[in-house]
Amino acid sequence: MKLTVQVWRQAGPGAPGRFERHVVDGIEPHLSVLELLDALNEQLIDSGAEPVAFESDCREGICGACGVTVDGEAHGREDNVPSCHQRLSGYADGSILRIEPLRAGAFPVVRDLIVDRGALDDLIRAGGHVAVDAGTAPDADALPVGEERAELALDFAACIGCGACVAACPNGAAHLFAGSKLMHLSLLPLPSLERQRRVVAVVDELEELFGPCSNYGECARACPAGIPLTAIAAVNHERLLAGLQRRL
Amino acid sequence: MPSSSPTSSVIQVGPPSPVPRERRHRGVPSWSLKTAMAITGAIWAAFVAIHLFGNLKVFQGPDAFNGYAAWLRAVFYPFFPKEMVLWGLRVVLVIALGVHVGAAAIVWARGRRARGGHRVTLRGMRSWGAWLMPVTGVVLLAFVTVHVLDLTLGLAPVAPEGFAHPEAGVAHAYGNLIASFQRPWSAWFYVAAMVLLSVHIAKGFANLAADLGAMGRRWRATLSAVGGLLAVAVLLGNAAIPIAVQMGWIA
Ligand code: HEM
Numbered sequence: 001m002k003l004t005v006q007v008w009r010q011a012g013p014g015a016p017g018r019f020e021r022h023v024v025d026g027i028e029p030h031l032s033v034l035e036l037l038d039a040l041n042e043q044l045i046d047s048g049a050e051p052v053a054f055e056s057d058c059r060e061g062i063c064g065a066c067g068v069t070v071d072g073e074a075h076g077r078e079d080n081v082p083s084c085h086q087r088l089s090g091y092a093d094g095s096i097l098r099i100e101p102l103r104a105g106a107f108p109v110v111r112d113l114i115v116d117r118g119a120l121d122d123l124i125r126a127g128g129h130v131a132v133d134a135g136t137a138p139d140a141d142a143l144p145v146g147e148e149r150a151e152l153a154l155d156f157a158a159c160i161g162c163g164a165c166v167a168a169c170p171n172g173a174a175h176l177f178a179g180s181k182l183m184h185l186s187l188l189p190l191p192s193l194e195r196q197r198r199v200v201a202v203v204d205e206l207e208e209l210f211g212p213c214s215n216y217g218e219c220a221r222a223c224p225a226g227i228p229l230t231a232i233a234a235v236n237h238e239r240l241l242a243g244l245q246r247r248l
Numbered sequence: 249m250p251s252s253s254p255t256s257s258v259i260q261v262g263p264p265s266p267v268p269r270e271r272r273h274r275g276v277p278s279w280s281l282k283t284a285m286a287i288t289g290a291i292w293a294a295f296v297a298i299h300l301f302g303n304l305k306v307f308q309g310p311d312a313f314n315g316y317a318a319w320l321r322a323v324f325y326p327f328f329p330k331e332m333v334l335w336g337l338r339v340v341l342v343i344a345l346g347v348h349v350g351a352a353a354i355v356w357a358r359g360r361r362a363r364g365g366h367r368v369t370l371r372g373m374r375s376w377g378a379w380l381m382p383v384t385g386v387v388l389l390a391f392v393t394v395h396v397l398d399l400t401l402g403l404a405p406v407a408p409e410g411f412a413h414p415e416a417g418v419a420h421a422y423g424n425l426i427a428s429f430q431r432p433w434s435a436w437f438y439v440a441a442m443v444l445l446s447v448h449i450a451k452g453f454a455n456l457a458a459d460l461g462a463m464g465r466r467w468r469a470t471l472s473a474v475g476g477l478l479a480v481a482v483l484l485g486n487a488a489i490p491i492a493v494q495m496g497w498i499a
């Protein structure tokens with residue numbers, strides 16, 4: 001099939017950006033949006049032009065490296081699917097695709113379609129980890145975790161850190177990401193020891209770097225890991241509880 | 249104010265981020281603002297529900313309605329002086345509205361800033377509902393003002409001609425209301441405001457569930473259902489009054 005791509009080109013951070021128009025011919029509909037960009041880049045390299053910079057790694061929806069905005073939708077038109085899995089088969093022959101970086105105030109463009117998602121790393125640095133000294137590895141069943149609880153923790157742990165939730169949000173909020181980390185950790189025995197300290201630290205960073213949540217729900221539609229909207233309630237849930245409890 | 253220093257409560261692992269980022273260090277945190285909006289919104293929703301119950305007495309005739317208005321002025325008399333409860337309620341409502349609208353303005357502005365000026369695509373009911381909150385909110389603020397000028401203070405040019413103030417425990421609320429709703433612009437403005445109010449309440453309760461941290465399926469479903477029922481009741485019950493006056497069913 002033949003597709004027209006309007007792709008965002010930007011030389012560097014803070015440089016002015018613009019859309020560039022290219023036609024890619026003979027592309028198979030079962031290919032993904034990223035493979036469309038690959039084909040475009042081959043064309044560009046052949047003609048001696050600079051290829052479009054974009055990020056990807058696993059190309060199987062597990063690493064969180066990819067992420068572009070297609071026609072205004074984070075990752076692409078299909079809900080809960082990462083860019084590397086967004087197929088071209090939904091587009092009619094001759095369609096125009098407007099491809100730009102993930103958009104958010106907290107994600108400055110590095111180059112073309114690559115953005116700096118380091119603000120998410122700052123959240124992890126603040127509390128998306130386990131800092132308790134757990135000593136040597138305990139016996140496997142010394143600390144039993146019920147199956148339901150373990151499954152729930154794993155569901156929240158499914159976040160691949162792609163940042164699409166922030167880019168889909170009209171408020172530039174990262175509540176889905178932060179809430180999934182908070183729930184994943186506070187459901188498990190060792191990480192739950194620092195539950196209060198963690199939520200205070202994470203929410204402080206969230207406040208400084210991202211927007212407030214107004215419950216648009218766009219994040220859960222974009223999220224390739226299928227993190228449910230309860231994760232955004234988890235942020236206030238954990239924060240309110242920490243405020244009510246005695247600090248140790 | 250841009251700065252790269254992380255917050256003091258950060259449990260540092262690894263070297264601090266070398267990248268300077270835009271950080272907002274000042275102001276009441278958004279999560280507290282949202283919690284305050286949920287509480288003040290719920291106070292107003294409770295008032296709207298009680299007010300609706302009183303309004304429906306209009307269909308029982310002037311005596312029932314005026315009696316209700318007079319009762320409002322003398323609740324818990326003689327334990328409290330006359331109008332004390334009414335004034336207490338008014339003070340709470342005005343403060344709650346101030347907090348609610350102030351917080352809404354700050355949250356809205358922070359959201360625009362964090363988006364970074366990029367366009368967004370809104371998909372689905374939930375998203376449009378959230379988009380409608382500030383829109384319906386601003387109209388509601390105008391409505392509350394008009395409503396108070398019209399039927400509480402009786403100030404021209406909003407109030408109907410011949411507005412009668414309550415005197416010596418006798419209320420003229422029924423007559424004032426009919427006089428106001430006999431003016432078509434007034435009646436249809438009230439109906440339109442009730443449509444927006446019901447949208448605001450329905451979406452507001454879903455927001456309230458998230459902002460108060462309700463994570464359980466049952467809590468969330470219950471709060472949404474309460475919001476939906478109240479929204480429908482407000483729309484049908486309140487809007488019926490100006491329509492009934494316009495149609496000449498009550499006079
Ligand atoms: C009759 C009066 C009102 C009622 C019953 C009411 C009720 C509510 C409720 C329950 C919420 C959910 C709170 C939350 O986000 O957790 C809410 C949200 C909101 N209200 Fe109101 N409200 C009223 C008046 C207003 C007015 C006059 C404004 C004026 C600007 C306003 C603006 C907003 C906004 C923008 C939100 C969404 C906040 C966000 O999530 O970003 N409301 N309202």
Ligand code: SF4
Binds near residue numbers: 158165176
């Ligand atoms: S919550 Fe979903 S959309 Fe957000 S970063 Fe994690 S995987 Fe990506």
Ligand code: FES
Binds near residue numbers: 059064067082084085
């Ligand atoms: S490239 Fe790994 S998730 Fe898309």
